[in-house]
Amino acid sequence: MSQWKQIQQLEIRLLEHVDYLYDDNFPMDIRQGLAGWIESQDWDSAVNDESMASVLLTNLLSQLEKVRTQEQNFLQRHNMKIIQQQLQRKYTTNPTAMSRVISTCLKEERRILASACTQEQGALEKSLQN
């Protein structure tokens, strides 16, 4: 199961933490639309490697272009175009910033998932002791 699918199964209280991770710097539409692709890229290394970060930005934009041209829904297609323009404007001259944002989001998601797991384990042990 992708990390993003696991995230969506969290209880609302924890989902609110995820909510705060996403804004214009990394729109949640992209996180959801390209979940598998995003999780399979090495954002951590790209944070300190500008040429790698630049390739990742180009690839992300072409993944988005592919999704946009296949999208039948007018509103979704429009939103994809807006996001492509936003990312291009924001990161073309500073691609490592995008890698940093995505790397941080993915790490934070893993931290939230781990804390959910620890809480569940704690509750399970408590119920076994009683």
Added chain:
Amino acid sequence: MSQWKQIQQLEIRLLEHVDYLYDDNFPMDIRQGLAGWIESQDWDSAVNDESMASVLLTNLLSQLEKVRTQEQNFLQRHNMKIIQQQLQRKYTTNPTAMSRVISTCLKEERRILASACTQEQGALEKSLQN
């Protein structure tokens, strides 16, 4: 049929004109989510009436809040929250600007619909003459 439903039935060439009307100043998600409500408000008068524009902004935000709390989908709920924050930040101190943007968008949509109608009529007359 709401104006927004008519818009969505336009051919792609004309939809592209509509596409350019919407950005962060008036996100298309709101245009679609509150289509009927938006079309029933008097934005034209509010452009020159700050207190009326302020009431319309408050009402728009509470309409959005209602839609957001009823929304089951995590991504849609998140996007609604981001849009609420954007609008609040952008228009609280200048509500007539929002009325002007919405008024202009609705007028432009009507112009695009009218031009589509004229083109259809022209094509129909031509086919009747042949």
